[in-house]
Amino acid sequence: MSDASRILLPHCPVLVTGARGAVALEPDGEFKRLSTPQAARYARNESPLVCHGPAVAAKLGLDDFIRLDILELFAFVRPARFCLPTPRGVAESLGLPRPADIEDEAEALLSATRRLLEELARATAAEKASKAVDTRGLAWMMARSGWGWGSPVLAALGVQGDAGRGGGAARVWERLPEWNEFAPEPPASSLPVEPAEARDRLAAMLGAGAEQRPSQADYASAVSQAFQPRDKEGAPRLVLAEAGTGTGKTLGYIAPASVWAEKNTAPVWISTHTRNLQRQLDFELDRLFPLPHDKARKVVIRKGRENYVCLLNFEEQLNRNRNQDAHALGLMARWVLATRDGDMVGGDFPGWLVDLLGRARTMGMADRRGECVFSACFHYRKCFIERAVRRARRADIVVANHALVMVQAALGGLDDGFMPTRTVFDEGHHVFDAADAAFSAHLTGLEAAELRRWLLGPEGEAASRSRARGLQRRAEDLVGHSEDCVRALEQALAAARALPGPGWLQRLGEGAAHGPSETFLALVRQQVYARAPHGDSPFSLETESRPPLPDLPLAAADLAQALGRLGAPLQVLMKSLASLLDDEAADLDSSTRSRIEGICRSIERRALLPLAGWKGMLDTLASPLPNPPPAQPGEGGPREAGGWGQYVDWLSVERMDGRDMDVGMHRHWVDPTIPFAKAVVEPSHGVVITSATLRDGSGDTEVDWRAAERRTGAAHLPGAALRAAMASPFDYPAQTKVLIVTDVRKDDMDQVGAAYRELFLASGGGGLGLFTAISRLRAVHKRIGGPLEDAGIPLLAQHVDNMDTSTLVDIFRAEEESCLLGTDAVRDGVDVPGRSLRLIVFDRVPWPRPDILHKARRAHFGGKSYDDMITRLRLKQAFGRLVRRAGDHGLFVLLDPMMPSRLFGAFPDGVVPVKVGLAEAVRMTTEFLARE
Template identity: 80%
Template sequence: MSAPSRILLPHVPVLVAGIRGAVALEPDGEFRRLSRSEAARYARNESPLVCHGPAVAARLGLDDFLRLDILELFAFVRPARFCLPTPRGLADAMGLPHPADLEDEAEALMNAVRRLLEELSSRTNADTAAKAVDTRGLAWMMARGGWGWGNAVLAALGVQGDSGRGGGALRVWDRLPEWSEYAPEPPPGNIPVDPTETRQRLAQMLGEGAEQRPTQADYASAVSRAFLPREAEGQPHLVLAEAGTGTGKTLGYIAPAGLWAEKNGAPVWISTHTRNLQRQLDGELDRLFPNAGDKARKVVIRKGRENYACLLNYEEMVSRNRNQDAPAVGLMARWLLATRDGDMVGGDFPGWLTEVLGRARTLGIADRRGECIFSACPHYRKCFIERAVRRARRADIVVANHALVMIQAALGGLDDGAQPTRLVFDEGHHVFDAADAAFSAHLTGLEAAEVRRWILGPEGEAVSRSRARGLHRRAEDLVGGSEEAIAALDGALAAARALPGPGWMVRISEGEPQGPAEAFLGLLRRQVYARAAHPDSPYSLETETTAPLEGLPEAAGALAAALGRIALPLQVLSKSLSALLDDEAAELESATRSRIEGICRSIERRVLMPLAGWKGMLDGVVQGGGVVERQYIDWFSVDRIDGRDYDAGMHRHWIDPTRPFAKAVVEPAHGVVITSATLKDGSGDVETDWRAAERRTGALHLDSDPLRAEVASPFDYPTRTKVLIVTDVRKDDMDQVGAAYRELFLAANGGALGLFTAISRLKAVHKRISAPLEDAGLPLLAQHLDNMDTSTLVDIFRAEEHSCLLGTDAVRDGVDVPGRSLHLIVFDRVPWPRPDILHKARRAEFGGRAYDDMITRLRLKQAFGRLVRRADDRGVFVLLDPMMPSRLFGAFPPGVEPVKVGLAEAVRQCRQLLAATADA
């Protein structure tokens, strides 16, 4: 019997940090204003209550400090629920008044603590007895482990002494439901989707009285062609559809996709590039499936295995649970019991929890090394990823991402060998880059060391603290009495030691490599340093593979031979295990059968395929460093962070990665839609622009011509937007650039996005403008500086109307911020492509300067597209580069003419915009 609950607020000060200084709310209710240096000392001495400790530490210039983080309490009370990790975000989540200043924020944090504890008390009292016991047991365990919130939480739960002790509280796998197996799904039908019924379905989804958008219906009608039966093998119906912002393209393709899935009993896979669009799609699918139960059955979000929580990894973390880890283990238990699908990246796992608790204690439980033991796992029947795979087979709509679709296609199918026949690629302008990543090969120290680790498991000091499982542990009970398989397994384990071992980077830097892989990497690194234009640069270095250093071809040959000695026994092992499927077909249980198939598939994908690619690359070095085939480009690199080497290796990319994309992904399908608001170039010539879209999507490599569809945006861009090119700011003078950002952001009164072509330029501007913006009451967020992931920063930016955000490419492509939270974009300079070895090869292949112009126009087009997301939005796009050539003006919508002005005039027009927006 638990004691009556009581609310026990922690007797510690609250600390809220700004740019110039901070405010502390003492336990006696007094406020103290502190300078930045005083606040840093205060944080170290007082262990205060804060919101998002890593961000506060970064703001105070500290590496770390002891604190009581309210986000941990929020994650315990409201697991699998998100809030903005700021005092204002917490106030909004808890229904408290919106804070106006730092004092208000400090007070809001303490009030939020009280409400969370009250909510925990009342909710636990209303829970079932078993659930309440779990909650109290976890809280007791976390408190015993030194959790700062332990006493307050136990008091709210009415736990006294050892009354909450429960040895099974962490065994969350005991309380998760099992997935069910079903008969194999029949092959998809071939019933067509008619454009007329597509329009009818769209109208039905929109509902009566909805705003009429003829262009949306036209778009849906055009897209429906991808859902006709295929007429010849290898000739899918491909639709390239550019739909201007505001068209409503998401519902436009969901309408025919849903119809086709219903008619043909098979899923349509919708692929996106950003987490933001996956969330948006999840919301839009409510229109197709208004009943929550139907949607849960018919819509599945699918990602790679590395994105999902692994229950075996979690169990091993529990078994190693030490006092200092107890709070994190308990919070992960709370989330695992509450999560919808176990998705840790973009699902219902708050991104800020990784920052607060650390990657090892959070994302560390995902299977990021491909070490799944499949049906040998005691939690196989409850596995999140296995549940998702099975649900996807029976779904109508599967929402995936470009990387998963391409990699699985390259590997010959999805987890069960099946490939969807209908695909929609939204954010189609990312197809080229996604294919580039999926179909490239990298023989680097980190990649090779990871293969060694996959085979051997942890080594040295890592053995005691790692949860990794080597191949011996994954396969030992399957090889049974087969002497051939046992010998092959032993041979693979011995041969894998030719790959880089722990400490390899130090050894090759000091000229003391061990084994053929490290010898090759050491010579490769020496060639990079010898030939790089600026070897003392703090950034990564690269050089061509041609004319290799003396001894490098021989080292490449020795490594190629060593790779062969790894591959051969693994091929024998895989063949021996596969033979069991035939020899013991009558006796093998289905789970064991599935496990054998999984291990053989893993050996092929995790080791044999990379080794084959690496051997081909090494052959080129043996032959003198030239590329074996003109369709590839090879180079050597040393990767660095702040001037410190962390990796070295050889890279091979397709010069045109849409070739393998077309062959592996598009050709096998029956119908494919590739769509985006920025699919075409803006050169001014219609046919040239469409040819650029076909080249960037792989359509040129198909035997049949795609359907081209274009629907203009309904937005009145000439009236509601301006593009200004500032002519009197020197882009190489960071004082001038910083001053320009400051004045423009102040003139817009926030709601401003600053985009940069280099992280160093972003940091330089942040240093110059953060204090004056804070003085003006405009919060400044910055990628690479705020110790928060990009998605969280964008969420904060979207919610806080007067905030400003600085970012690079990921922000340029991933922001969807309608309304007054974004009405100014400032780009530091023309975003020309980086002139590296890979770009040089593509430039030569795709048209020289015209290729540079196309890439740059597309980047500007994508950035401008962030500015207006609704019909009533207004915005100004400012480029701080007087060298912007007029041939790039096609990046902007028809009727929007860039105007060259001085900074003072640009500031005046931004103020004018603010007045118009305020009156709207």
């Protein structure tokens, strides 16, 4: 049978949607123009071929509908490969002409379907010999379950009848290689990196014909000071380096980092703010290691365990396979066999696959609940996580993220107890917020119920459906060697029942709390509703913890005692297990030792550390409020909502659409850079904290540097940090304009929507709309989607389109005519060079949210000047998205007539904001972008 004769196109229409309607391409080749209501009925009745079904359903106002999604076919044919989840994106990834309009997009989906099926049919003889059993067996399994693509895929593979039947096709772990164990690495040397070495390495990476950037070489030279040997314990070489956009800071710090790693045979850790930025940095490292084989040995991407697919979870889901899950398991199996490193977040796992298959069938296969059984797992020797841990020990460069680095430092080491001696924190302006998240504590119903589930496993009806494993199941074969262990485990499991059980949230609402934790949470909820302003709001509520309700201190004391009764046997269990490593050292094999160490580490991190934090919070609430300390000079006293000291305590009810979702007590450091400096920076030998927006823009250079030192923890170290600042090479006064629109009422969403519409039309697309609230974003989206589509400008929107944020940004970057609406996640760290981003419109001045935590920090860090600093930094970050390379031009427009001039320092020197009316702003936008 020829390849062409095996192509069986599905006999169904193609449906492509827009803001005002849709186009259907019938099987006979006829086009139908449909209104949105007509398209919704058509989708329900015809089961069409679409691209990204959840996004199509959202545009049509449907919860769901039966369809064929071309992205599922793409994921089967090209696993672990990415395409933009749009008709244009699919067409371009397959080498098809770029569709010019919505009719072209419908035809492109049909052509793409044929091309993907032909790709399956054209498998080489070698591929057939090595992979055909897997591919055919998976296709047969998926087709048997009713997968819509089953028949076309089987036909393309040449499978007839039961010829493809193979029960082991989805047992992917059988075809994965094992990782290798190596002897422990020797400790790092302390050989310095000289500035000249950093410059030479930078020049080598750039190549002979590269554009000369003196500031980039100066930056590399300055950063090299962090790679000098330290002279005193607890006094690392710290460099604070601000590098304006366009300096080339990434290669600038990679140069000395790579030299140090080679000379000292130890890894340098580079930490970014987000997992998507890790992916961008991974691409940049191709300059250092152009050969894939070298890069695979020298560069490792490290993330938390919850980011990687767990083979045991995959196997258990396969064993529980229900018919409707078979196609998802098949697509996941195809990816597991093709993935580079098993990374499901920011790696080679397409984010849109989560949208298509659901989180339970995709991200649910990761170990997101800390239930790893380590060496007791049948797949331990093939585990992606364990492979990454071992590779990181021998790498030159390890690319991590702030959350992982800080959480692991707070816990005393990484998975294997390793702590790097040299770390670079890129996007250093996020260090404060990352430390705030890492070193905070939350005694909430969800957190406490999750600990109960981690200890006891699933209970009630969930027990028969869940793959979760309680502590007894994870450790029972180990504790049986010791009566002390058995007794301690039994006591701990009994005490865990004091934590919130299944249905706790409903019981709180009904006034039927059960046990000490639910009694405490019920009183917390009562106090929040009694004292929070606007208690009838559909949004989350919070209130100060002091003074507490009369019964709350006693409930806090009762819960603290219950937590003590849980923590004590867990301490015994952990110590008893650890003693086995000594008592039975001669008999324990290495895998059992590793497993004991892993379980002890899990008990400490998942249970004992949170319990200690919760008990401290409860003890504070149960005790009388102490007398306040004297005010600090110039600060007015570090007063906190929960009393006096270095913490802020408060109570909250998390709500969504008017429904309670969680209840609890929260504790944050007033200054989270104190624990960051102590746990992360002090133990290091050298640290670089760098960003394009490290300093404030108050106009006083020394004040701005001191602000950077407070925000990064440098102020809490014994020695002074080396300061370095490199100006951007861009000509901002020539390449940009900043406009402040004075005649649009920011509280009138019709006026705000009209402003966005006219400005986006004036720019012809390439507009990024930033919002301070999701409700404002949605209101504007509803008003401008249709008019923009009529003008040929696609509109993308975070919190509206059923796509993850990184996918939306990828589409926006690829399609120059599109516009994107978003909030904080697209304001910071998004890199969209070229004409795809030529206009930024901000709905209003991004002042800090005036919540309890900010109130305490405002009092501690300087009052109104603290508000101004945060706001300037946010505006700086937003403006920094506009020009990413030398040829970029664009406008930054703020729809807020109340923008004070003291915030103008957020913009580069020479860029003077101009206050204009909306009509003038539209005219200036048209003229400026037309000229450039």
